[in-house]
Amino acid sequence: MRSAVIVFPASNCDRDAAIALAKITGREPLMVWHEETTLPQVDFVVIPGGFSYGDYLRSGAIAARSPIMQDIVRKAGAGLPVAGFCNGFQVLTEAGLLPGALMRNKGLRFVCRPQTLKITNKTSMFTKAYKDQDEITVPIAHFDGNYYADDETLRGLRKSGQIIFKYVDNPNGSINDIAGISNKAGNVLGMMPHPERAIDALHGGTDGILLFKSVLESMR
Amino acid sequence: MKAIIHIGLKPGVLDPQGRTIARSLAHMGFDQVLGARQGKIIELALKGNDAVAAEAQVKDMCEKLLANTVIENYRFEIVAQD
Numbered sequence: 001m002r003s004a005v006i007v008f009p010a011s012n013c014d015r016d017a018a019i020a021l022a023k024i025t026g027r028e029p030l031m032v033w034h035e036e037t038t039l040p041q042v043d044f045v046v047i048p049g050g051f052s053y054g055d056y057l058r059s060g061a062i063a064a065r066s067p068i069m070q071d072i073v074r075k076a077g078a079g080l081p082v083a084g085f086c087n088g089f090q091v092l093t094e095a096g097l098l099p100g101a102l103m104r105n106k107g108l109r110f111v112c113r114p115q116t117l118k119i120t121n122k123t124s125m126f127t128k129a130y131k132d133q134d135e136i137t138v139p140i141a142h143f144d145g146n147y148y149a150d151d152e153t154l155r156g157l158r159k160s161g162q163i164i165f166k167y168v169d170n171p172n173g174s175i176n177d178i179a180g181i182s183n184k185a186g187n188v189l190g191m192m193p194h195p196e197r198a199i200d201a202l203h204g205g206t207d208g209i210l211l212f213k214s215v216l217e218s219m220r
Numbered sequence: 221m222k223a224i225i226h227i228g229l230k231p232g233v234l235d236p237q238g239r240t241i242a243r244s245l246a247h248m249g250f251d252q253v254l255g256a257r258q259g260k261i262i263e264l265a266l267k268g269n270d271a272v273a274a275e276a277q278v279k280d281m282c283e284k285l286l287a288n289t290v291i292e293n294y295r296f297e298i299v300a301q302d
Contacts (some may be wrong), residue, residue, distance in 0.1 A: 057286070061285065065284075081243065093290075094288065099290075100290060101288055101291045103233070103291060104236060105236075106234065106236050108236050110242060146234075148233060148234075148290070149290070150290075173234070173236075
């Protein structure tokens with residue numbers, strides 16, 4: 001599986017994402033600078049965490065309008081698998097690839113801790129390898145993770161099985177405890193937690209590995 | 221010309237910063253405060269003096285970048301440069 005990690009000014013989980021992809025897919029991902037206008041031929045794209053453009057205007061807002069994102073929006077629309085973690089989730093909502101928005105945490109605090117998530121859809125291309133697990137624990141580290149969507153959008157998310165992860169013990173005020181969602185077609189995932197930071201037991205856990213394995217399995 | 225754009229959270233969208241501001245004002249003894257909503261102002265310096273064309277462009281800018289209309293409302297005015 002060929003993969004790419006998009007790099008924006010002030011991305012800071014791009015290396016973590018690259019290490020996770022290399023470890024699990026067996027191939028080094030391409031690191032693609034945000035000013036590129038064409039995404040290379042790849043099977044999977046990760047929009048990494050960080051503070052792209054210093055979170056100016058709104059988290060992810062400027063990155064979502066960068067040249068590379070225009071091509072990603074086009075290709076994701078044609079079915080290319082894309083996952084955004086943390087700031088990457090914010091970028092995907094700002095780019096219109098995922099519904100809703102991420103707002104300042106309800107408690108007005110930056111939250112940084114291991115977080116337990118309930119897997120609410122185990123048939124998605126991002127979670128199908130978690131056969132024997134209903135919950136995972138992965139790190140969270142964000143200030144703007146409070147997911148919001150209006151009632152009609154939430155109904156649509158529920159109906160189409162687009163709510164992929166929910167928080168156990170909601171850390172940020174997210175509506176319906178939502179931690180991660182997919183688009184309706186199921187090929188775009190956004191989540192505030194960091195599976196790419198949970199791939200090595202020495203770093204506190206390996207619950208993130210099966211997310212990447214799920215994508216890999218979906219390619220076969 | 222310039223455009224002065226006010227952006228704020230839509231009614232009904234929780235604004236924890238506004239709530240904290242209101243609480244702080246209450247603590248300070250400003251007992252008339254019922255609530256606060258925090259937003260932002262963006263001032264754009266614009267070339268030319270066609271206010272009608274500017275209005276259309278600024279609206280487009282608000283829709284495409286300056287506001288996130290999922291959670292935010294905006295309003296603006298076009299004024300002569302000081």
